[in-house]
Amino acid sequence: MRRETIINSLLLGALLCLPIWAAFVDEPFHISLATRVAIFALAGVGLNIALGLGGLVSFGHASFFGLGGYAMGVLASHAQTYTPIMEIPVLIEGTNSMPVIWLVAMGLSGGAAALIGALSLRTSGVYFIMITLAFAQMFYYFTISWSAYGGEDGLSIYVRNTFPGLNTLDPIQFFGISFVLLSLALWLCARFQNSAFGLALNAARQSPARVETIGITPYRIRLLAFVISGMITGLAGALFADLNRFVSPSMFSWQTSGEIMVFVILGGVARLCGPVAGAIVFVALEHVLGGLSEYWHIYLGSILLVIVLFARGGIVGLLAGRQVFHD
Amino acid sequence: MSAVLLAEQILNGIQFGIMLFLMAAGLTLVFGVMGLINLAHGSLFMIGAFAAAWVAAATGSFTAGLIAALAAAAAAGALMEILVLRRLYGRDHLDQVLATFALILIFSEGTRAVFGSFPLFLEIPDALSGTVVLPGGIQYSLYRLTLIAIGLTVASGLYLLIAKTRLGMQVRAGENDREMIAALGVDISKLYTLVFALGAALAGLAGALVGAIQSVQVGMGEPVLILAFVVIVIGGIGSIKGAFVGAILVGLTDTLGGILLPALLTMFMDNSSAASTGSALASMAIYVLMAAVLIVRPSGLFGVRH
Amino acid sequence: MIDSASSQTLPATLPVLATVGINKRFHQLQASDNISLQLRPGEIHALIGPNGAGKSTLIMQIAGQLKPDSGHVLLNGNNVTGLSTAARARAGLARTFQVSALAAENSVLQNTLLGCLGAQGRRLGMFKSVMRAGKLREDAEEALQRVGLLDQAHARAAEISHGQRRQLEIAIALTLKPKAFVMDEPMAGLGTSGSAFLISLLDGLRHEAPILLVEHDMDAVFALADRISVLVYGQIIASGTVNEIRQNAAVKKAYLGEDI
Numbered sequence: 001m002r003r004e005t006i007i008n009s010l011l012l013g014a015l016l017c018l019p020i021w022a023a024f025v026d027e028p029f030h031i032s033l034a035t036r037v038a039i040f041a042l043a044g045v046g047l048n049i050a051l052g053l054g055g056l057v058s059f060g061h062a063s064f065f066g067l068g069g070y071a072m073g074v075l076a077s078h079a080q081t082y083t084p085i086m087e088i089p090v091l092i093e094g095t096n097s098m099p100v101i102w103l104v105a106m107g108l109s110g111g112a113a114a115l116i117g118a119l120s121l122r123t124s125g126v127y128f129i130m131i132t133l134a135f136a137q138m139f140y141y142f143t144i145s146w147s148a149y150g151g152e153d154g155l156s157i158y159v160r161n162t163f164p165g166l167n168t169l170d171p172i173q174f175f176g177i178s179f180v181l182l183s184l185a186l187w188l189c190a191r192f193q194n195s196a197f198g199l200a201l202n203a204a205r206q207s208p209a210r211v212e213t214i215g216i217t218p219y220r221i222r223l224l225a226f227v228i229s230g231m232i233t234g235l236a237g238a239l240f241a242d243l244n245r246f247v248s249p250s251m252f253s254w255q256t257s258g259e260i261m262v263f264v265i266l267g268g269v270a271r272l273c274g275p276v277a278g279a280i281v282f283v284a285l286e287h288v289l290g291g292l293s294e295y296w297h298i299y300l301g302s303i304l305l306v307i308v309l310f311a312r313g314g315i316v317g318l319l320a321g322r323q324v325f326h327d
Numbered sequence: 328m329s330a331v332l333l334a335e336q337i338l339n340g341i342q343f344g345i346m347l348f349l350m351a352a353g354l355t356l357v358f359g360v361m362g363l364i365n366l367a368h369g370s371l372f373m374i375g376a377f378a379a380a381w382v383a384a385a386t387g388s389f390t391a392g393l394i395a396a397l398a399a400a401a402a403a404g405a406l407m408e409i410l411v412l413r414r415l416y417g418r419d420h421l422d423q424v425l426a427t428f429a430l431i432l433i434f435s436e437g438t439r440a441v442f443g444s445f446p447l448f449l450e451i452p453d454a455l456s457g458t459v460v461l462p463g464g465i466q467y468s469l470y471r472l473t474l475i476a477i478g479l480t481v482a483s484g485l486y487l488l489i490a491k492t493r494l495g496m497q498v499r500a501g502e503n504d505r506e507m508i509a510a511l512g513v514d515i516s517k518l519y520t521l522v523f524a525l526g527a528a529l530a531g532l533a534g535a536l537v538g539a540i541q542s543v544q545v546g547m548g549e550p551v552l553i554l555a556f557v558v559i560v561i562g563g564i565g566s567i568k569g570a571f572v573g574a575i576l577v578g579l580t581d582t583l584g585g586i587l588l589p590a591l592l593t594m595f596m597d598n599s600s601a602a603s604t605g606s607a608l609a610s611m612a613i614y615v616l617m618a619a620v621l622i623v624r625p626s627g628l629f630g631v632r633h
Numbered sequence: 634m635i636d637s638a639s640s641q642t643l644p645a646t647l648p649v650l651a652t653v654g655i656n657k658r659f660h661q662l663q664a665s666d667n668i669s670l671q672l673r674p675g676e677i678h679a680l681i682g683p684n685g686a687g688k689s690t691l692i693m694q695i696a697g698q699l700k701p702d703s704g705h706v707l708l709n710g711n712n713v714t715g716l717s718t719a720a721r722a723r724a725g726l727a728r729t730f731q732v733s734a735l736a737a738e739n740s741v742l743q744n745t746l747l748g749c750l751g752a753q754g755r756r757l758g759m760f761k762s763v764m765r766a767g768k769l770r771e772d773a774e775e776a777l778q779r780v781g782l783l784d785q786a787h788a789r790a791a792e793i794s795h796g797q798r799r800q801l802e803i804a805i806a807l808t809l810k811p812k813a814f815v816m817d818e819p820m821a822g823l824g825t826s827g828s829a830f831l832i833s834l835l836d837g838l839r840h841e842a843p844i845l846l847v848e849h850d851m852d853a854v855f856a857l858a859d860r861i862s863v864l865v866y867g868q869i870i871a872s873g874t875v876n877e878i879r880q881n882a883a884v885k886k887a888y889l890g891e892d893i
Contacts, residue, residue: 057421059428119618123625125420126364126564130556131621137553138614145607194764196750197757203736203747210734210744213696214751214809215722221757254549258428265425295440301432308426309414323738
């Protein structure tokens with residue numbers, strides 16, 4: 001079995017161990033911490049499809065994270081006040097059902113990704129970075145002024161949403177949902193990487209000219225990758241909103257975009273379980289360093305700088321060696 | 328709405344745009360010449376503002392504050408360049424984005440550690456306080472008018488620098504073909520440091536000037552940085568002219584949008600809904616503008632092909 | 634000036650690839666000046682010329698990476714001037730690069746599979762492994778076999794030798810089962826044995842699809858070409874058989890000092 005596969009299994013295993021242990025010793029806080037890791041990892045898996053596989057440097061994935069969060073916020077808040085979202089021309093009511101919320105979240109973020117991608121993928125890489133950043137900022141300012149849903153103060157959702165057959169208020173069960181979704185996303189990602197689509201996308205990242213001369217248009221596959229990427233991060237956003245039972249414009253902030261990037265980079269760009277490793281380390285740092293110093297971002301920044309300048313492969317790179325695309 | 332109010336808002340839009348231009352010009356120069364996208368440019372803006380506020384409060388002189396801003400921004404810029412950015416030239420954009428994002432974290436938290444989380448205040452100098460009466464009976468803030476004047480002066484200065492001097496020639500050549508100018512014997516290191524210092528000084532200047540009309544606090548640079556990106560996308564990267572046109576467009580769209588949209592909506596809905604919906608829509612106006620430009624001209628209005 | 638003797642006799646069959654009056658100007662430089670070229674079925678048509686003559690510019694316009702100011706590019710009689718590079722590839726134009734354009738991190742086999750993906754059409758599978766056994770893999774391995782790279786199938790493209798990279802480029806072009814090849818200096822940087830192998834490979838290829846061969850290596854040109862066109866300062870100054878070109882005064886003048 002390849003070294004990377006072993007590392008991946010260990011990472012997922014580690015992520016599973018903490019909450020299980022915490023459930024046994026009745027420490028719900030640590031279960032929530034693990035859930036936070038799983039959700040961040042999911043957001044990172046989404047970004048990694050665009051960034052790692054596609055080479056698309058999106059510094060605006062907070063757009064999708066926030067859209068997913070607000071999809072949950074809008075739907076759940078209307079459900080909890082028993083008022084419909086819209087009556088004319090068609091009746092749309094709120095809902096507390098997680099599966100429905102997830103579908104809406106993914107639909108919304110996928111749609112936004114399609115629009116943003118269509119506009120920005122026709123231009124050069126630098127513009128892409130700026131444009132994705134700009135659109136996330138647009139959503140940020142919009143939600144701040146959108147007083148109907150809390151504006152700058154955000155929106156609290158009092159009841160955790162429901163999933164058929166489960167008690168979602170139980171921390172370990174909610175963790176279970178998040179972990180299963182993460183595993184599903186990872187499985188999908190693994191299939192993409194090995195598929196024809198994955199090969200073409202990867203090749204387009206390395207040599208767009210090559211891909212064009214064999215008859216495939218890089219723009220199309222990149223757009224598709226960007227949409228899928230947005231949808232997965234959007235799903236993570238909906239889960240995050242559910243975890244905190246709170247949605248605010250900060251989900252759209254450039255800091256959030258940056259953090260999602262950090263999860264991916266810390267773990268190793270384009271590595272399948274890179275985001276898992278990155279999320280584990282980030283939340284651990286946040287928890288440990290954050291407890292020690294109010295200015296722990298300085299340390300985070302320094303670590304990030306060191307990794308970028310000297311240890312490009314990230315954690316998975318360090319543990320499993322250079323990435324192998326070939327057999 | 329009266330014509331006087333409209334005129335005042337137009338002036339505000341121009342002033343906002345001119346300040347954005349100072350940021351965008353530095354960014355676009357650095358990218359055009361060095362191929363470097365620098366997210367930490369906003370930190371230089373912030374450092375300029377903090378230096379100005381601190382020195383002005385300590386010495387009572389706004390001018391001293393301005394000089395301090397330029398010096399601090401240039402120094403921080405030089406430090407950034409020597410320690411970190413030098414290693415990023417030629418590396419892919421992802422590395423540049425991440426490293427400069429890391430710099431934002433370090434500079435922001437560092438500033439917060441030194442100055443605390445509460446905003447500092449920079450007073451408008453007495454000589455520039457108050458209003459002036461312009462033709463048409465418009466009363467406008469003298470300080471803001473001065474900002475416009477300073478910005479236009481800098482813009483002309485930059486134009487002369489790029490178009491008429493040897494340095495400018497190297498910059499233009501560098502934008503077209505980086506490898507070529509090295510081969511022609513131009514001292515790349517020196518050129519890069521100069522260009523970077525220039526961009527940093529512009530950012531610091533903008534920070535100091537703007538600091539007097541809005542509060543000086545950690546994180547003030549990033550929203551401006553992102554707006555500068557919008558300006559560059561609209562104007563076309565590598566083009567100073569594009570940065571100027573783009574900046575004025577963005578400034579006017581944002582300011583006028585904020586006034587006109589709610590006013591327009593009062594025709595369809597009650598005043599309070601119009602105000603809130605209008606301001607929400609207005610916040611999107613410049614991004615809609617950016618999207619419109621992208622549809623028609625994906626490389627920006629005056630984009631330089633790379 | 635085109636050698637009038639050979640242009641008088643129009644081919645009985647339609648040229649597979651043709652440029653008609655291609656013009657391209659870059660500021661002061663006329664990089665392509667009214668270029669009309671034909672690539673006939675079953676032939677290897679070499680395009681030679683001194684450095685800076687505009688060969689690369691012409692290739693880019695044929696392949697679709699550059700838009701001519703005026704003129705057309707015809708593939709099997711169809712006007713492809715408005716089509717993108719990818720569309721032209723789908724229409725049957727296979728092009729190799731002077732500076733190898735490969736997915737360097739992927740294996741030789743994966744690069745070749747890429748070509749097969751392009752050939753099969755637009756639907757790219759997203760779930761099944763691309764390396765699985767099946768027609769795609771067979772086609773890729775067959776192409777590698779033909780260029781003699783099958784034993785390197787799992788080597789990383791970045792790690793194979795320069796000559797092997799040229800072979801890989803051709804393997805990828807083969808998988809497209811194209812109507813015409815456009816090869817940009819395939820011999821560049823090859824030693825004698827590498828060149829010899831490639832020459833024999835290309836020799837056999839012409840009957841599958843004609844080749845427009847841009848080359849500097851005169852040995853290869855004389856060994857392979859049925860016809861030669863000479864490009865100088867953006868213009869075709871001569872076009873004809875190998876012997877006609879060898880004796881052409883204008884060509885000799887353009888290559889002043891060169892032993893042809």
